[in-house]
Amino acid sequence: MERIYFDNAATTSLDPRVLEAMMPYLTEKFGNPSSIYSYGRETRLAIENARKSVARILDAHPAEIFFTSGGTESSNTAITASVRDLGCTHIISSPLEHHATLHTIEHVHKRGEAALSWVGLLPDGHIDLEDLERRLAASDEKTLVTLMHANNEIGNMLDIHAVGEICKKYGAVFHSDTVQTVGHFPFDLRNTPVHFITGSAHKFHGPKGVGLLYVNENVRINPFIQGGSQERNMRAGTENVYGVVGFGRALELATANHEADSVYIKGVKLYMMEQLEQRVKGVTFNGDPLGRSLYTVLSVSFPKTERSEMLLFNLDINGICASGGSACTSGAEQGSHVIRAINNNPNQVTVRFSFSRNNTREQVDTVVAKLKELI
16 A cells, blocks of 8 residues: 655655765764864865855855754754843743744743733634734734744745834844744745744655754854854754755755746645635635645645544545544544634534645545545
8 A cells, every 4th residue: 555645844855965965974974073184174165065055045144044852852952042031021922833832921921921912813814913013013022923935834925024124123132933934935035134044854755763953044042952052152062964964965855856846746736626616515725725825735625524523634544645633643532722712613623734745645635535425
């Protein structure tokens, strides 16, 4: 039985060309980048070349790019630093954020380090920007606004420029979790009013365990992890050399193929929407799938029946990988905090399908036929 993998927002397969770029750093080029002899110098060079490449693609300065263990560490660092180093005593966020953000701001709030408010949501799951502006106008405290660029469960995209301009107007610090968009959309950070963004290589066919934190050059923060001078004194610990090399290569490939890939993947998503509407009764879509939305993600609600309650489990038995919300919470019974916030309908079962360039319309046909049978 061929497995059909429709959970690319959770992780993607490693591109063989990325593995090829990483391999020398797993074998003969094993030096510690902090060592001064040739073995160390060649790994140091590899890291700095990756940094330059990433900076060029995102239109940032290499000094603004820091490599981390992933999006979670990057968001933790940005949020913690905004409160402890930049003097933010108020945080505005949304209930739709990834847990890497939600758990961090709740932790900071519980410790009494910052007040916490939630921005309003529009019925289609987009952020209410007028409400954001009202809250910033009413707050006389230094504020951190943390809002994700694209939601990992429903795919809705934030107008990052509009939010950045509102933050600028009120002197707020702006952090955006861009884990679902780095490697999937072009960035021009020179002309984007944002203080921190994040990235994770495994969302765009790179390796797991390596991420990105962009820190705008006008921002001065202290390290989140102590103990060494790596990453220009910003992140202690011997660098994940082969991971960093993989991040750089994966982003180069994603950027080179972006136009063709995005059109192709969006076609697969729209085809699945169309097939589901035609062939499965009572299907609805969450968020704004035809509007400002990720071309990779489709969140579908099916009517709840005896049969559909076990839907994910039955898809899995049939070799189809999809998720209920985000992969990070798929084992948890409580369902998705995102779906609860925008569409709290107990008579529906929600499944997220997410696509990559490796998916085909034939796979969509197989999955839709199986869904029809299961429901």
